[in-house]
Each structure stands twice: as structure tokens, then as C-alpha cells.
Amino acid sequence: MFSAATYAERRKTLCARLSERGEKGLVLLPGHSASPMNYTDNAYPFRQDSSFLYYFGHDHEGLTGVIDLDAEESWYFDKGFSMDDIIWSGALATPEELAARCGAEKYGAENTLEQMIADAQKKQRPIHILPIYRADTRMRLVHLLDCGVTEANTYISEPLIQEVVAMRSIKSIEEVMEIELALETSYAMYANALAATRPGASERQIASILHSTLALAGSTASFTPICTGRGQILHNHDYTHILHSGNMLLIDSGAESPNHYASDITRTFPVSGTFTDQQRDVYAIVLAAQEAAIAKCAPEIPFVDCHLTAATTIASGLRDLGLLKGAVEDIVDAGAHALFFPHGLGHMLGLDVHDMEGLGEDYVGYDETYKRSEQFGLRGLRLARKLQRGFVVTVEPGCYFIPALMEQWEAEGTCKDFINFETAKQFSEFGGIRIEDDVYISRDGHRILGQQIPKTIAGIEGRMHASSQRLCGC
Known part of the structure; x- marks a missing residue:
């Protein structure tokens, strides 16, 4: 990973650029899950979503990033790990430690993320996502957004796409x-x-x-x-x-x-x-x-x-x-x-x-x-x-x-x-x-x-x- 300051600055810049365009609400950046070859425990080599990497940096499954455009803060969500995960794959750092490594102001578990999305929808706050190119990501979004499979596309945000492209195009x-x-x-x-x-x-x-x-x-x-x-x-x-x-x-x-x-x-x-x-x-x-x-x-x-x-x-x-x-x-x-x-x-x-x-x-x-x-x-x-x-x-x-x-x-x-x-x-x-x-x-x-x-x-x-x-x- 780069420094925590690098990821914090990228998110701050994205937030400012979208706010300048009058955009409000939440930016939802789901990371990738493992993709099974032929059964659950036999997965393809893991590769994180590149936009999640760009803004949050972490390179393992079960993660989601949220940028709150109104509060100007970011959340790092981690599904966490069980004893079985520790036995088979070894322990990761705690969500608090991982949030600190990417400079996120706040962190939470999956149930906190689900509640945040539900509250935003109840208050009719916009939720911005990037184009969906993996079926498992689509189904995760269907669950989080409580919507139909094709309805998830209505959350795709052209302003978000344009600003992410503008930022990622210029290499530091x-x-x-x-x-x-x-x-x-x-x-x-x-x-x-x-x-x-x-x-x-x-x-x-x-x-x-x-x-x-x-x-x-x-x-x-x-x-x-x-x-x-x-x-x-x-x-x-x-x-x-x-x-x-x-x-x-x-x-x-x-x-x-x-x-x-x-x-x-x-x-x-x-x-x-x-x-x-x-x-x-x-x-x-x-x-x-x-x-x-x-x-x-x-x-x-x-x-x-x-x-x-x-x-x-x-x-x-x-x-x-x-x-x-x-x-x-x-x-x-x-x-x-x-x-x-x-x-x-x-x-x-x-x-x-x-x-x-x-x-x-x-x-x-x-x-x-x-x-x-x-x-x-x-x-x-x-x-x-x-x-x-x-x-x-x-x-x-x-x-x-x-x-x-x-x-x-x-x-x-x-x-x-x-x-x-x-x-x-x-x-x-x-x-x-x-x-x-x-x-x-x-x-x-x-x-x-x-x-x-x-x-x-x-x-x-x-x-x-x-x-x-x-x-x-x-």
C-alpha cells in the first residue's frame, strides 16, 4: 500500500470534485469477493477492484468503502474474520488497524454498512456507484440496495465515473x-x-x-x-x-x-x-x-x-x-x-x-x-x-x-x-x-x-x- 495520507487525499479530492458539481449523498465502492473456480474453497487468484484499490488500498476480500459527500468523511467496512479464517488463512489486522492504514475516519462491520445504506435510502439521499462488471458484485449491491438485479444500474453515477476517470488518468x-x-x-x-x-x-x-x-x-x-x-x-x-x-x-x-x-x-x-x-x-x-x-x-x-x-x-x-x-x-x-x-x-x-x-x-x-x-x-x-x-x-x-x-x-x-x-x-x-x-x-x-x-x-x-x-x- 501507499501511505494512509495518499488514500485520504484521494478521497478528499474526489469528495471536493463531486461537491463542486452539486452532488450529495454517499459514494459506495464495493471491493471484490473471492471467485470460485468450481467450488467455494477453490477460488481463482484474488484481484481487488482497481477503483477500490485507488481510494482505499486494501487488497483482500470482504471490504467496502463509503465516502459521505455531505459529512466529508470516509468509512471502511470489513466483514471481519472468524476462527476458521484464522485457522485456514491466518489472522488479519483488526478493522480499526486497517482503517487507519488507509486513512479512513471511521470503520464498521457489515451490519453497520447495511444500516447506513438503509438510512440513506429512507432519507432519499443519493447513492453513487460505478459501473458493475462482475456478477457477484451486482448481487452484493442488490442485497445492500434492496433492489432488483437490473435496478442496481440506476445507481450508476455519471458524475462519479467522470471524476474517477479524471483522477485516475493523471499518474502521480x-x-x-x-x-x-x-x-x-x-x-x-x-x-x-x-x-x-x-x-x-x-x-x-x-x-x-x-x-x-x-x-x-x-x-x-x-x-x-x-x-x-x-x-x-x-x-x-x-x-x-x-x-x-x-x-x-x-x-x-x-x-x-x-x-x-x-x-x-x-x-x-x-x-x-x-x-x-x-x-x-x-x-x-x-x-x-x-x-x-x-x-x-x-x-x-x-x-x-x-x-x-x-x-x-x-x-x-x-x-x-x-x-x-x-x-x-x-x-x-x-x-x-x-x-x-x-x-x-x-x-x-x-x-x-x-x-x-x-x-x-x-x-x-x-x-x-x-x-x-x-x-x-x-x-x-x-x-x-x-x-x-x-x-x-x-x-x-x-x-x-x-x-x-x-x-x-x-x-x-x-x-x-x-x-x-x-x-x-x-x-x-x-x-x-x-x-x-x-x-x-x-x-x-x-x-x-x-x-x-x-x-x-x-x-x-x-x-x-x-x-x-x-x-x-x-
Whole structure:
């Protein structure tokens, strides 16, 4: 946890911001409960709700936080623990001690919480909650609010969503340090994966190295790692294939810091240790797109402009390879490049790997000025609005050759004036390339976070060649 003062200040700020908007009543922030896999005592690894973590910090089940906007005070509620809990899991600190650790003015047990909610409803005081994304949380709210399953949605507060997003979007120095800690683990994950990648290895072997590196670091994955020789499948979690010379391995993975801040890094490298000429050409295009997009990142720059910078770089490079034709500006305006770059450039990063998207993606990435596009590829952009100092974003362009999509576009004549489908067919076995880094938006520009993980062609080939020499004792 951070200091008690950190959580107290966050709650005080949220209270003040909502009060300035004329909001009254209670903010109700339920923590997570354990989620059983197949019976009650066999649960999935516990992960606390990120907004509860942000405002109250505690990382175990059975907790609820309440901020009283009228009294300007916060309550910490804990279900407590029984002797069975002590026998099986060990004793926790008392609710009084736990409340003090997060700076809550008051604390209570479950029956006190239930009475508080009932009293607020009797007095017609507003109760504000965030969007509900777990069924067990919904049922807990149904019980607390004494309402129907769908009626719980009527308590979702747009002002609360907007203010939580505004606060969580701007990362403090201590939050950035947490992301840097997660990135230290990411660095070790990629160093170990690069060293182990060679023809004859399996995707599962490399994935197991990622998981073991996480475990040895005392960390967990911020999302299920992608580790695939078939990079054209954007979120491929199937590790069943053997890697062969001529394949590329795409790894998209992340770690969590001790306080659950995420990292998110992608690298693509040749299984043999050396890129083929075709791979080299496409890789250079994607790297140039990433570097151009990162260079554009700065306060007050719309992230959609960074995306379009990457799209323009990819379109220009693919036109040089004969895959696209026409003026680059026209190619991008028509969305023809999205056949090869069908996703958005990146997303916010923080306590969630896609930070705050549980609160509603458009609240996080869009606003009154920047609305979601309907164009294929561009409509998948998770963040379009202007960057601000303190944002942490991922920048991850890619280039993919997806046979089914190419066949569909050719059959439908989609963007036929800009795409050389016959040339594209020569890349049908290519796969895909994605390169991703985590970027902090600073006062005057940006900073790439974390220790540099090889991503230039020379850097990747040099690292893999050195690893192979060590393995063979050369």
C-alpha cells in the first residue's frame, strides 16, 4: 500500500470534485469477493477492484468503502474474520488497524454498512456507484440496495465515473514508480524469452518462461500473455505450436507491481535469430511507425493524431513494398491501410492494463470533442482525446497479414483502388508484427518507461546471437 495520507487525499479530492458539481449523498465502492473456480474453497487468484484499490488500498476480500459527500468523511467496512479464517488463512489486522492504514475516519462491520445504506435510502439521499462488471458484485449491491438485479444500474453515477476517470488518468510520481517496477519484471521476462527462443522450441515452453519469471519476481501477469508464432491472430492464447526457422515469435505480456500497477510490452523477433529480407522490410515499417507515433506524444496532442501518424507511416511503407497504391493521404482517408493495421494505436495504462475501461471505454478515451469513428480499424482506437501531462499510454502499432480478411476485402472489392491484392497474397504465410512500449506524458513531451528491451533489428539479432553463442559454449 501507499501511505494512509495518499488514500485520504484521494478521497478528499474526489469528495471536493463531486461537491463542486452539486452532488450529495454517499459514494459506495464495493471491493471484490473471492471467485470460485468450481467450488467455494477453490477460488481463482484474488484481484481487488482497481477503483477500490485507488481510494482505499486494501487488497483482500470482504471490504467496502463509503465516502459521505455531505459529512466529508470516509468509512471502511470489513466483514471481519472468524476462527476458521484464522485457522485456514491466518489472522488479519483488526478493522480499526486497517482503517487507519488507509486513512479512513471511521470503520464498521457489515451490519453497520447495511444500516447506513438503509438510512440513506429512507432519507432519499443519493447513492453513487460505478459501473458493475462482475456478477457477484451486482448481487452484493442488490442485497445492500434492496433492489432488483437490473435496478442496481440506476445507481450508476455519471458524475462519479467522470471524476474517477479524471483522477485516475493523471499518474502521480509514486504511481509511475510502480509501473516502472512492473517494467523491471517485463524486462526480465523478455530477456529470458529471447534467450530461450530457437527452432524446435514450443510456444508453451516460452510461455512457461514468462510465467516462471513472473513467479520468481513475486509478481503476477497483468493479463494473459500472448506468445505465438502466428502473430496475425491479435489475441492468440493458444500455445500448442512448435516454432520453426523462418517463423517470428510475437510476445505481448505484462506484469503487475506490488500495488497492482501494470506494464504492457510487445516484441516480435525471428525464431532463428535473424530476420528474413521480407520480415526485415515489414519490421522496419512497424518500428518506424512506432517511433513516429511516440515522437508525437506530448500534452495537448490528440492521441488520434498519434494513431494517424502511425497509420500514415505504415501506409507509406507498404506502398513502397507494392502492397498499397495511390497517394498515402488518400490510402489513410479511405482506411485501406487498416487491412494490415486493423486495431488502435494504444490505450491508457495504470491499475488496469486497459486502464479504467471497466468504467466505460468511451469515458476514458473520448470526450465531447473526440467521438469514436465508424471506420474499420480507427473505430477500435481506445484513446482518441488529447493527451495530458501525467498520462501513461501504450504505443503499439502493428502490421498483420490475415488471409480471411484479405479474402473478404478482395471478394467485396473493399478499397480495391488502393490495395494490390495479388501482391498481398505473397504475404499470406507471413503472420504479424507488433511493437509496444509504455510512454509517460511529461511536461514538455514524453518519456519511454522502463529499461530498454531490444526492438531495433540490430539489437534483437545481436541479443539473440549472443544468447545462442552462450548456449552452444562458443
